[in-house]
Amino acid sequence: xxxxxxxxxxxxxxxxxxxxxxxxxxxxxxxxxxxxxxxxxxxxxxxxxxxxxxxxxxxxxxxxxxxxxxxxxxxxxxxxxxxxxxxxxxxxxxxxxxxxxxxxxxxxxxxxxxxxxxxxxxxxxxxxxxxxxxxxxxxxxxxxxxxxxxxxxxxxxxxxxxxxxxxxxxxxxxxxxxxxxxxxxxxxxxxxxxxxxxxxxxxxxxxxxxxxxxxxxxxxxxxxxxxxxxxxxxxxxxxxxxxxxxxxxxxxxxxxxxxxxxxxxxxxxxxxxxxxxxxxxxxxxxxxx
Amino acid sequence: xxxxxxxxxxxxxxxxxxxxxxxxxxxxxxxxxxxxxxxxxxxxxxxxxxxxxxxxxxxxxxxxxxxxxxxxxxxxxxxxxxxxxxxxxxxxxxxxxxxxxxxxxxxxxxxxxxxxxxxxxxxxxxxxxxxxxxxxxxxxxxxxxxxxxxxxxxxxxxxxxx
Ligand SMILES: Cc1cc2nc3c(=O)[nH]c(=O)nc-3n(C[C@H](O)[C@H](O)[C@H](O)COP(=O)(O)OP(=O)(O)OC[C@H]3O[C@@H](n4cnc5c(N)ncnc54)[C@H](O)[C@@H]3O)c2cc1C
Ligand code: FES
Ligand code: FES
Numbered sequence: 052x053x054x055x056x057x058x059x060x061x062x063x064x065x066x067x068x069x070x071x072x073x074x075x076x077x078x079x080x081x082x083x084x085x086x087x088x089x090x091x092x093x094x095x096x097x098x099x100x101x102x103x104x105x106x107x108x109x110x111x112x113x114x115x116x117x118x119x120x121x122x123x124x125x126x127x128x129x130x131x132x133x134x135x136x137x138x139x140x141x142x143x144x145x146x147x148x149x150x151x152x153x154x155x156x157x158x159x160x161x162x163x164x165x166x167x168x169x170x171x172x173x174x175x176x177x178x179x180x181x182x183x184x185x186x187x188x189x190x191x192x193x194x195x196x197x198x199x200x201x202x203x204x205x206x207x208x209x210x211x212x213x214x215x216x217x218x219x220x221x222x223x224x225x226x227x228x229x230x231x232x233x234x235x236x237x238x239x240x241x242x243x244x245x246x247x248x249x250x251x252x253x254x255x256x257x258x259x260x261x262x263x264x265x266x267x268x269x270x271x272x273x274x275x276x277x278x279x280x281x282x283x284x285x286x287x288x289x290x291x292x293x294x295x296x297x298x299x300x301x302x303x304x305x306x307x308x309x310x311x312x313x314x315x316x317x318x319x320x321x322x323x324x325x326x327x328x329x330x331x332x333x334x335x336x337x338x339x340x
Numbered sequence: 341x342x343x344x345x346x347x348x349x350x351x352x353x354x355x356x357x358x359x360x361x362x363x364x365x366x367x368x369x370x371x372x373x374x375x376x377x378x379x380x381x382x383x384x385x386x387x388x389x390x391x392x393x394x395x396x397x398x399x400x401x402x403x404x405x406x407x408x409x410x411x412x413x414x415x416x417x418x419x420x421x422x423x424x425x426x427x428x429x430x431x432x433x434x435x436x437x438x439x440x441x442x443x444x445x446x447x448x449x450x451x452x453x454x455x456x457x458x459x460x461x462x463x464x465x466x467x468x469x470x471x472x473x474x475x476x477x478x479x480x481x482x483x484x485x486x487x488x489x490x491x492x493x494x495x496x497x498x499x500x501x502x
Contacts, residue, residue: 053361054359054360054361055341055360056341057343057360057361057406057407059406059407059409079404081402082402082403082404083384083402086363086401086402086404087383087384087402089361090382090383091383098360099360099361099404099406101404101406101407103407125396127396150384151384151387151472151473152450152453152454152468152471152472153384153387153390153397153398153399153402153450154384154399154472156393156396156397156398157402157403238471239471239472240385240471240472
Protein backbone atom coordinates (compact mmCIF):
# COMPACT_ATOMS: atom_id res chain seq x y z
CA UNK A 52 0.00 0.00 0.00
CA UNK A 53 1.93 3.03 1.21
CA UNK A 54 1.16 6.62 0.39
CA UNK A 55 -0.60 6.79 -2.96
CA UNK A 56 -1.03 10.51 -3.46
CA UNK A 57 -0.06 14.02 -2.47
CA UNK A 58 -2.65 16.73 -3.07
CA UNK A 59 -2.43 20.44 -2.51
CA UNK A 60 -5.99 21.79 -2.64
CA UNK A 61 -6.40 25.54 -3.21
CA UNK A 62 -9.70 25.98 -1.42
CA UNK A 63 -11.51 24.78 1.69
CA UNK A 64 -14.28 22.95 -0.22
CA UNK A 65 -11.67 21.16 -2.34
CA UNK A 66 -9.79 20.09 0.79
CA UNK A 67 -12.99 18.90 2.47
CA UNK A 68 -13.89 16.88 -0.57
CA UNK A 69 -10.42 15.28 -0.83
CA UNK A 70 -10.32 14.51 2.89
CA UNK A 71 -13.78 12.93 2.63
CA UNK A 72 -13.20 10.90 -0.52
CA UNK A 73 -9.56 9.77 -0.67
CA UNK A 74 -8.76 6.48 1.03
CA UNK A 75 -6.70 7.01 4.16
CA UNK A 76 -6.47 10.76 3.58
CA UNK A 77 -4.54 12.68 6.23
CA UNK A 78 -4.37 16.44 6.55
CA UNK A 79 -0.78 17.63 6.25
CA UNK A 80 0.36 20.73 8.11
CA UNK A 81 4.08 20.98 8.72
CA UNK A 82 4.44 17.20 8.73
CA UNK A 83 6.67 17.20 11.81
CA UNK A 84 4.44 14.64 13.50
CA UNK A 85 2.77 13.00 10.53
CA UNK A 86 5.88 12.21 8.46
CA UNK A 87 7.68 10.82 11.51
CA UNK A 88 4.64 8.67 12.36
CA UNK A 89 4.27 7.48 8.77
CA UNK A 90 7.91 6.37 8.67
CA UNK A 91 7.69 4.55 11.98
CA UNK A 92 4.46 2.86 10.90
CA UNK A 93 2.49 4.47 13.74
CA UNK A 94 0.15 5.97 11.13
CA UNK A 95 -0.49 4.67 7.63
CA UNK A 96 -1.73 7.52 5.48
CA UNK A 97 -3.04 6.62 2.04
CA UNK A 98 -2.66 10.18 0.87
CA UNK A 99 -1.40 13.52 2.10
CA UNK A 100 -3.75 16.49 1.78
CA UNK A 101 -1.44 19.48 2.14
CA UNK A 102 -3.41 22.33 3.71
CA UNK A 103 -0.76 25.01 3.30
CA UNK A 104 -1.83 26.27 -0.14
CA UNK A 105 -5.37 27.10 0.94
CA UNK A 106 -5.82 30.85 1.41
CA UNK A 107 -6.11 31.76 5.09
CA UNK A 108 -4.29 28.66 6.38
CA UNK A 109 -1.05 30.61 6.76
CA UNK A 110 -0.73 33.90 8.56
CA UNK A 111 -1.64 35.86 11.66
CA UNK A 112 -4.37 38.47 11.66
CA UNK A 113 -5.23 40.99 14.35
CA UNK A 114 -8.96 41.69 14.43
CA UNK A 115 -10.70 44.12 16.78
CA UNK A 116 -11.61 41.49 19.35
CA UNK A 117 -9.46 38.49 18.48
CA UNK A 118 -6.31 37.09 16.97
CA UNK A 119 -6.87 34.78 14.04
CA UNK A 120 -4.02 32.39 13.37
CA UNK A 121 -4.17 30.23 10.23
CA UNK A 122 -4.06 26.63 11.45
CA UNK A 123 -1.01 25.76 9.32
CA UNK A 124 1.03 28.82 10.37
CA UNK A 125 4.45 27.74 11.59
CA UNK A 126 5.16 28.10 15.32
CA UNK A 127 8.30 30.07 14.53
CA UNK A 128 6.11 32.75 13.00
CA UNK A 129 3.83 32.77 16.02
CA UNK A 130 6.82 32.96 18.39
CA UNK A 131 8.35 35.93 16.60
CA UNK A 132 5.19 37.96 15.97
CA UNK A 133 5.54 41.32 17.75
CA UNK A 134 1.81 41.83 18.34
CA UNK A 135 1.36 38.33 19.79
CA UNK A 136 4.47 38.75 21.91
CA UNK A 137 3.00 41.75 23.62
CA UNK A 138 -0.60 40.54 23.98
CA UNK A 139 -0.20 36.78 24.49
CA UNK A 140 3.32 36.27 25.84
CA UNK A 141 2.43 32.88 27.33
CA UNK A 142 1.22 31.51 24.00
CA UNK A 143 4.37 32.85 22.37
CA UNK A 144 6.46 31.12 25.05
CA UNK A 145 4.73 27.83 24.33
CA UNK A 146 5.05 28.12 20.54
CA UNK A 147 8.71 29.05 20.92
CA UNK A 148 9.43 25.89 22.90
CA UNK A 149 8.30 23.46 20.22
CA UNK A 150 11.29 21.60 18.83
CA UNK A 151 14.31 23.24 17.22
CA UNK A 152 14.47 26.25 14.93
CA UNK A 153 14.14 23.79 12.06
CA UNK A 154 11.02 22.19 13.53
CA UNK A 155 9.60 25.64 14.27
CA UNK A 156 9.93 26.50 10.62
CA UNK A 157 7.24 23.90 9.91
CA UNK A 158 5.35 22.80 13.02
CA UNK A 159 1.89 24.38 13.11
CA UNK A 160 -0.55 25.08 15.92
CA UNK A 161 -3.22 23.12 14.00
CA UNK A 162 -0.89 20.12 13.88
CA UNK A 163 0.08 20.49 17.52
CA UNK A 164 -3.63 20.45 18.43
CA UNK A 165 -4.77 17.71 16.03
CA UNK A 166 -1.89 15.36 16.70
CA UNK A 167 -3.59 15.14 20.11
CA UNK A 168 -0.51 14.42 22.18
CA UNK A 169 -1.19 15.05 25.89
CA UNK A 170 2.22 16.78 26.01
CA UNK A 171 1.65 19.24 23.13
CA UNK A 172 3.14 22.52 24.31
CA UNK A 173 0.83 25.04 22.65
CA UNK A 174 -2.37 23.40 23.86
CA UNK A 175 -2.39 24.47 27.54
CA UNK A 176 -1.57 28.04 26.49
CA UNK A 177 -4.34 28.04 23.87
CA UNK A 178 -6.84 26.59 26.34
CA UNK A 179 -5.91 29.01 29.14
CA UNK A 180 -6.54 31.82 26.64
CA UNK A 181 -9.94 30.38 25.61
CA UNK A 182 -8.94 29.71 22.04
CA UNK A 183 -11.66 28.59 19.65
CA UNK A 184 -11.00 26.37 16.63
CA UNK A 185 -12.69 27.12 13.33
CA UNK A 186 -13.40 23.72 11.77
CA UNK A 187 -14.39 23.21 8.13
CA UNK A 188 -16.16 20.07 7.02
CA UNK A 189 -18.78 18.51 4.77
CA UNK A 190 -21.55 20.16 6.81
CA UNK A 191 -19.94 23.60 6.60
CA UNK A 192 -18.15 25.48 9.32
CA UNK A 193 -18.35 24.96 13.07
CA UNK A 194 -16.44 26.34 16.04
CA UNK A 195 -15.21 24.28 18.96
CA UNK A 196 -13.42 25.28 22.14
CA UNK A 197 -9.77 24.22 22.06
CA UNK A 198 -10.18 21.99 25.13
CA UNK A 199 -12.98 20.05 23.44
CA UNK A 200 -10.86 18.91 20.47
CA UNK A 201 -9.16 15.84 21.87
CA UNK A 202 -10.76 12.67 23.21
CA UNK A 203 -7.51 11.03 24.30
CA UNK A 204 -3.97 10.50 23.03
CA UNK A 205 -4.04 10.64 19.21
CA UNK A 206 -7.85 11.00 19.04
CA UNK A 207 -9.90 14.07 18.20
CA UNK A 208 -13.59 14.88 17.73
CA UNK A 209 -12.98 15.77 14.07
CA UNK A 210 -15.14 13.75 11.70
CA UNK A 211 -14.26 12.52 8.23
CA UNK A 212 -13.55 15.42 5.93
CA UNK A 213 -13.12 17.90 8.77
CA UNK A 214 -10.06 19.98 9.47
CA UNK A 215 -9.08 23.01 11.52
CA UNK A 216 -8.79 26.15 9.37
CA UNK A 217 -7.96 28.71 12.00
CA UNK A 218 -7.49 29.34 15.67
CA UNK A 219 -9.24 32.33 17.17
CA UNK A 220 -7.95 33.72 20.43
CA UNK A 221 -9.81 36.53 22.22
CA UNK A 222 -7.58 39.56 22.60
CA UNK A 223 -6.75 40.13 26.26
CA UNK A 224 -8.65 42.79 28.16
CA UNK A 225 -6.88 45.52 30.10
CA UNK A 226 -4.88 44.05 33.02
CA UNK A 227 -4.96 40.52 31.60
CA UNK A 228 -1.90 38.40 30.93
CA UNK A 229 -0.72 34.82 30.58
CA UNK A 230 2.32 32.57 30.98
CA UNK A 231 3.46 29.06 30.01
CA UNK A 232 6.21 26.86 31.43
CA UNK A 233 7.16 23.25 30.89
CA UNK A 234 9.53 20.85 32.51
CA UNK A 235 11.82 18.72 30.35
CA UNK A 236 14.97 16.87 31.42
CA UNK A 237 17.15 19.16 29.28
CA UNK A 238 16.79 22.69 27.94
CA UNK A 239 15.75 21.99 24.33
CA UNK A 240 14.36 19.30 22.03
CA UNK A 241 12.35 17.13 24.38
CA UNK A 242 8.72 16.38 25.15
CA UNK A 243 7.10 18.06 28.14
CA UNK A 244 6.98 15.98 31.32
CA UNK A 245 4.49 18.59 32.51
CA UNK A 246 3.31 21.83 30.89
CA UNK A 247 1.41 24.58 32.73
CA UNK A 248 -0.38 27.68 31.52
CA UNK A 249 -2.34 30.39 33.27
CA UNK A 250 -4.25 33.42 32.10
CA UNK A 251 -5.18 36.02 34.72
CA UNK A 252 -7.15 39.23 34.75
CA UNK A 253 -7.17 41.68 37.66
CA UNK A 254 -9.13 44.84 38.43
CA UNK A 255 -7.60 48.23 39.10
CA UNK A 256 -6.95 47.30 42.71
CA UNK A 257 -5.11 44.12 41.73
CA UNK A 258 -7.95 41.76 42.64
CA UNK A 259 -8.22 38.74 40.34
CA UNK A 260 -11.47 38.94 38.37
CA UNK A 261 -10.85 36.08 35.93
CA UNK A 262 -8.46 33.15 35.94
CA UNK A 263 -8.00 30.10 33.81
CA UNK A 264 -5.36 27.45 34.25
CA UNK A 265 -4.51 24.50 32.00
CA UNK A 266 -2.05 21.65 32.47
CA UNK A 267 -0.46 19.40 29.85
CA UNK A 268 0.91 15.84 30.16
CA UNK A 269 -0.81 15.12 33.48
CA UNK A 270 -3.97 13.53 32.03
CA UNK A 271 -5.01 11.92 28.71
CA UNK A 272 -6.12 15.35 27.47
CA UNK A 273 -5.33 18.89 28.54
CA UNK A 274 -6.51 19.44 32.12
CA UNK A 275 -8.70 22.38 33.07
CA UNK A 276 -10.30 22.91 36.47
CA UNK A 277 -13.02 25.47 37.05
CA UNK A 278 -12.61 24.80 40.79
CA UNK A 279 -8.92 25.67 40.65
CA UNK A 280 -9.77 28.80 38.62
CA UNK A 281 -12.38 29.74 41.23
CA UNK A 282 -9.75 29.55 44.00
CA UNK A 283 -7.97 32.47 42.33
CA UNK A 284 -10.97 34.51 41.28
CA UNK A 285 -11.77 37.18 43.86
CA UNK A 286 -8.40 36.82 45.55
CA UNK A 287 -5.49 39.26 45.61
CA UNK A 288 -3.39 36.37 44.25
CA UNK A 289 -1.91 36.02 47.71
CA UNK A 290 0.14 32.88 48.48
CA UNK A 291 -2.80 31.17 50.22
CA UNK A 292 -5.07 31.58 47.18
CA UNK A 293 -2.37 30.29 44.86
CA UNK A 294 -1.72 27.34 47.16
CA UNK A 295 -5.43 26.50 47.17
CA UNK A 296 -5.59 26.66 43.38
CA UNK A 297 -2.50 24.47 43.07
CA UNK A 298 -3.83 21.86 45.52
CA UNK A 299 -7.11 21.55 43.63
CA UNK A 300 -5.34 21.24 40.28
CA UNK A 301 -2.90 18.65 41.62
CA UNK A 302 -5.76 16.57 42.96
CA UNK A 303 -7.40 16.67 39.53
CA UNK A 304 -4.28 15.34 37.74
CA UNK A 305 -4.24 11.71 36.61
CA UNK A 306 -0.70 11.39 35.31
CA UNK A 307 1.01 8.27 34.02
CA UNK A 308 4.44 6.98 34.95
CA UNK A 309 6.89 6.60 32.08
CA UNK A 310 10.60 6.97 31.48
CA UNK A 311 10.29 10.76 31.68
CA UNK A 312 8.86 10.70 35.17
CA UNK A 313 6.65 8.86 37.63
CA UNK A 314 3.05 9.86 38.26
CA UNK A 315 4.05 11.17 41.67
CA UNK A 316 6.84 13.28 40.20
CA UNK A 317 4.53 14.67 37.53
CA UNK A 318 1.94 15.66 40.10
CA UNK A 319 4.60 17.42 42.15
CA UNK A 320 6.06 19.24 39.13
CA UNK A 321 2.56 20.23 38.00
CA UNK A 322 2.13 22.04 41.32
CA UNK A 323 5.51 23.76 41.08
CA UNK A 324 4.98 24.92 37.50
CA UNK A 325 1.42 26.02 38.08
CA UNK A 326 2.52 28.23 40.98
CA UNK A 327 5.30 29.68 38.82
CA UNK A 328 3.04 30.48 35.84
CA UNK A 329 0.51 32.17 38.12
CA UNK A 330 3.33 34.29 39.57
CA UNK A 331 4.79 34.95 36.11
CA UNK A 332 1.44 36.11 34.73
CA UNK A 333 0.79 38.30 37.76
CA UNK A 334 4.25 39.85 37.47
CA UNK A 335 3.45 40.72 33.87
CA UNK A 336 0.29 42.41 35.11
CA UNK A 337 2.27 44.34 37.71
CA UNK A 338 4.57 45.60 34.97
CA UNK A 339 1.59 46.68 32.91
CA UNK A 340 0.58 48.76 35.97
CA UNK B 341 2.35 7.41 -9.18
CA UNK B 342 5.26 9.77 -9.71
CA UNK B 343 4.61 13.47 -9.28
CA UNK B 344 6.19 16.07 -11.56
CA UNK B 345 7.62 19.01 -9.62
CA UNK B 346 9.09 22.28 -10.84
CA UNK B 347 11.07 24.28 -8.35
CA UNK B 348 14.24 26.30 -7.81
CA UNK B 349 17.23 24.84 -6.04
CA UNK B 350 20.15 27.13 -5.25
CA UNK B 351 18.85 29.68 -7.72
CA UNK B 352 18.48 27.23 -10.60
CA UNK B 353 15.20 26.18 -12.15
CA UNK B 354 14.95 22.45 -11.48
CA UNK B 355 12.41 19.76 -12.23
CA UNK B 356 12.10 16.21 -11.04
CA UNK B 357 9.74 13.29 -10.55
CA UNK B 358 9.08 11.90 -7.09
CA UNK B 359 6.75 9.55 -5.23
CA UNK B 360 4.12 11.01 -2.89
CA UNK B 361 6.02 10.07 0.25
CA UNK B 362 9.53 10.97 -0.95
CA UNK B 363 11.11 13.62 1.24
CA UNK B 364 12.87 16.69 -0.11
CA UNK B 365 16.01 15.09 1.31
CA UNK B 366 15.46 11.92 -0.76
CA UNK B 367 14.99 14.09 -3.84
CA UNK B 368 18.08 16.19 -3.17
CA UNK B 369 20.35 13.25 -2.49
CA UNK B 370 19.02 10.50 -4.71
CA UNK B 371 17.43 12.31 -7.64
CA UNK B 372 19.33 15.59 -7.94
CA UNK B 373 22.70 14.27 -6.75
CA UNK B 374 23.04 17.04 -4.17
CA UNK B 375 24.51 14.90 -1.39
CA UNK B 376 25.77 17.75 0.79
CA UNK B 377 22.63 17.59 2.94
CA UNK B 378 23.03 14.54 5.16
CA UNK B 379 20.58 12.05 6.58
CA UNK B 380 21.30 11.44 10.25
CA UNK B 381 17.91 10.42 11.60
CA UNK B 382 15.15 11.00 9.03
CA UNK B 383 12.93 12.24 11.86
CA UNK B 384 13.73 15.91 12.51
CA UNK B 385 16.02 15.29 15.46
CA UNK B 386 19.54 15.79 14.15
CA UNK B 387 19.49 18.76 11.76
CA UNK B 388 22.04 17.23 9.37
CA UNK B 389 19.55 17.81 6.54
CA UNK B 390 18.97 21.52 7.31
CA UNK B 391 18.01 23.63 4.29
CA UNK B 392 16.29 26.96 3.70
CA UNK B 393 12.83 26.66 2.17
CA UNK B 394 11.71 30.07 0.90
CA UNK B 395 14.22 31.48 3.39
CA UNK B 396 12.98 29.49 6.39
CA UNK B 397 15.25 26.98 8.12
CA UNK B 398 13.71 23.49 7.97
CA UNK B 399 14.71 19.84 8.03
CA UNK B 400 14.64 18.54 4.44
CA UNK B 401 13.71 15.10 5.81
CA UNK B 402 10.41 16.54 7.11
CA UNK B 403 9.44 18.25 3.86
CA UNK B 404 7.92 16.26 1.01
CA UNK B 405 9.53 16.52 -2.40
CA UNK B 406 6.08 17.24 -3.83
CA UNK B 407 5.78 20.27 -1.55
CA UNK B 408 8.66 21.98 -3.37
CA UNK B 409 6.48 22.88 -6.35
CA UNK B 410 7.00 26.59 -7.07
CA UNK B 411 9.27 27.05 -4.06
CA UNK B 412 12.86 28.17 -3.62
CA UNK B 413 15.30 25.87 -1.85
CA UNK B 414 18.78 26.73 -0.66
CA UNK B 415 21.05 23.82 0.27
CA UNK B 416 24.60 23.66 1.56
CA UNK B 417 25.73 23.52 -2.08
CA UNK B 418 24.34 27.03 -2.61
CA UNK B 419 25.75 28.71 0.49
CA UNK B 420 29.24 29.61 -0.72
CA UNK B 421 30.08 31.65 -3.82
CA UNK B 422 31.78 29.74 -6.63
CA UNK B 423 35.33 28.90 -5.60
CA UNK B 424 34.94 30.50 -2.17
CA UNK B 425 33.73 29.79 1.31
CA UNK B 426 30.99 31.30 3.41
CA UNK B 427 32.46 32.98 6.53
CA UNK B 428 30.91 30.25 8.70
CA UNK B 429 32.70 27.60 6.66
CA UNK B 430 35.96 29.56 6.80
CA UNK B 431 35.79 29.94 10.57
CA UNK B 432 34.86 26.28 11.13
CA UNK B 433 38.08 25.44 9.28
CA UNK B 434 40.18 27.94 11.22
CA UNK B 435 38.84 26.71 14.55
CA UNK B 436 39.31 23.04 13.65
CA UNK B 437 35.65 22.69 14.55
CA UNK B 438 35.02 19.56 12.47
CA UNK B 439 35.78 15.94 13.02
CA UNK B 440 33.81 13.40 10.99
CA UNK B 441 31.94 16.28 9.32
CA UNK B 442 28.51 14.68 8.99
CA UNK B 443 26.79 17.38 11.01
CA UNK B 444 28.65 20.27 9.40
CA UNK B 445 26.50 21.00 6.32
CA UNK B 446 23.47 21.32 8.58
CA UNK B 447 25.38 23.46 11.05
CA UNK B 448 26.55 25.80 8.29
CA UNK B 449 23.04 26.24 6.93
CA UNK B 450 21.54 26.76 10.41
CA UNK B 451 24.29 29.21 11.39
CA UNK B 452 23.87 31.12 8.14
CA UNK B 453 20.12 31.35 8.81
CA UNK B 454 20.86 32.76 12.26
CA UNK B 455 23.48 35.29 11.12
CA UNK B 456 21.34 36.53 8.22
CA UNK B 457 18.70 37.45 10.79
CA UNK B 458 20.87 38.38 13.76
CA UNK B 459 24.37 39.62 12.88
CA UNK B 460 25.44 39.99 16.51
CA UNK B 461 24.18 37.01 18.52
CA UNK B 462 25.51 36.22 21.99
CA UNK B 463 26.70 32.74 22.86
CA UNK B 464 23.37 31.66 24.36
CA UNK B 465 21.57 32.72 21.20
CA UNK B 466 23.96 30.70 19.06
CA UNK B 467 23.55 27.65 21.30
CA UNK B 468 19.74 27.84 21.08
CA UNK B 469 19.87 28.46 17.34
CA UNK B 470 21.93 25.30 16.88
CA UNK B 471 20.05 23.17 19.42
CA UNK B 472 18.47 21.24 16.56
CA UNK B 473 21.86 20.28 15.11
CA UNK B 474 23.42 17.27 16.79
CA UNK B 475 27.15 16.63 16.65
CA UNK B 476 28.51 13.34 17.94
CA UNK B 477 32.18 14.35 17.69
CA UNK B 478 33.18 17.85 18.64
CA UNK B 479 31.43 18.61 21.91
CA UNK B 480 30.01 21.75 20.22
CA UNK B 481 32.32 24.26 21.86
CA UNK B 482 34.56 24.87 18.87
CA UNK B 483 31.52 25.07 16.62
CA UNK B 484 29.98 27.76 18.81
CA UNK B 485 33.27 29.73 18.90
CA UNK B 486 33.58 29.46 15.12
CA UNK B 487 30.04 30.77 14.57
CA UNK B 488 30.62 33.68 16.96
CA UNK B 489 33.87 34.44 15.15
CA UNK B 490 32.14 34.24 11.77
CA UNK B 491 29.54 36.71 13.03
CA UNK B 492 32.31 39.10 14.06
CA UNK B 493 34.03 38.71 10.69
CA UNK B 494 30.79 39.35 8.83
CA UNK B 495 30.12 42.47 10.89
CA UNK B 496 33.56 43.75 10.01
CA UNK B 497 32.57 43.32 6.39
CA UNK B 498 34.91 40.45 5.70
CA UNK B 499 31.98 39.05 3.80
CA UNK B 500 32.74 36.07 1.67
CA UNK B 501 36.34 35.14 0.95
CA UNK B 502 37.02 34.14 -2.59
C1 LIG C 1 12.44 17.00 16.55
C2 LIG C 1 11.05 17.30 17.00
C3 LIG C 1 10.84 17.99 18.18
C4 LIG C 1 9.55 18.28 18.63
N1 LIG C 1 9.39 18.97 19.78
C5 LIG C 1 8.15 19.27 20.23
C6 LIG C 1 7.96 20.02 21.42
O1 LIG C 1 8.92 20.45 22.07
N2 LIG C 1 6.69 20.29 21.83
C7 LIG C 1 5.60 19.86 21.12
O2 LIG C 1 4.48 20.14 21.53
N3 LIG C 1 5.74 19.14 19.99
C8 LIG C 1 6.99 18.85 19.52
N4 LIG C 1 7.14 18.11 18.37
C9 LIG C 1 5.96 17.60 17.68
C10 LIG C 1 5.45 18.46 16.51
O3 LIG C 1 6.46 19.26 15.97
C11 LIG C 1 4.28 19.37 16.93
O4 LIG C 1 3.25 18.60 17.48
C12 LIG C 1 3.76 20.18 15.74
O5 LIG C 1 3.05 21.29 16.22
C13 LIG C 1 2.90 19.41 14.78
O6 LIG C 1 2.47 20.30 13.75
P1 LIG C 1 2.61 19.94 12.21
O7 LIG C 1 2.05 21.08 11.47
O8 LIG C 1 3.98 19.52 11.88
O9 LIG C 1 1.63 18.69 12.15
P2 LIG C 1 1.51 17.51 11.09
O10 LIG C 1 2.60 16.53 11.32
O11 LIG C 1 1.33 18.06 9.72
O12 LIG C 1 0.13 16.89 11.57
C14 LIG C 1 -0.04 16.27 12.83
C15 LIG C 1 -1.41 15.60 12.88
O13 LIG C 1 -2.45 16.57 12.87
C16 LIG C 1 -3.23 16.46 11.69
N5 LIG C 1 -3.41 17.85 11.23
C17 LIG C 1 -2.44 18.75 10.96
N6 LIG C 1 -2.99 19.95 10.69
C18 LIG C 1 -4.33 19.79 10.79
C19 LIG C 1 -5.44 20.67 10.64
N7 LIG C 1 -5.27 21.97 10.34
N8 LIG C 1 -6.68 20.17 10.81
C20 LIG C 1 -6.86 18.86 11.11
N9 LIG C 1 -5.86 17.99 11.29
C21 LIG C 1 -4.60 18.45 11.13
C22 LIG C 1 -2.46 15.59 10.75
O14 LIG C 1 -3.31 14.85 9.89
C23 LIG C 1 -1.69 14.70 11.70
O15 LIG C 1 -2.47 13.64 12.14
C24 LIG C 1 8.44 17.83 17.87
C25 LIG C 1 8.63 17.15 16.66
C26 LIG C 1 9.93 16.88 16.22
C27 LIG C 1 10.13 16.16 14.92
S1 FES D 1 18.00 13.71 8.85
FE1 FES D 1 16.65 15.36 8.94
S2 FES D 1 16.82 16.00 10.99
FE2 FES D 1 18.05 14.21 10.97
S1 FES E 1 31.83 16.40 13.42
FE1 FES E 1 31.09 14.37 13.54
S2 FES E 1 28.99 14.71 13.98
FE2 FES E 1 29.80 16.67 14.11
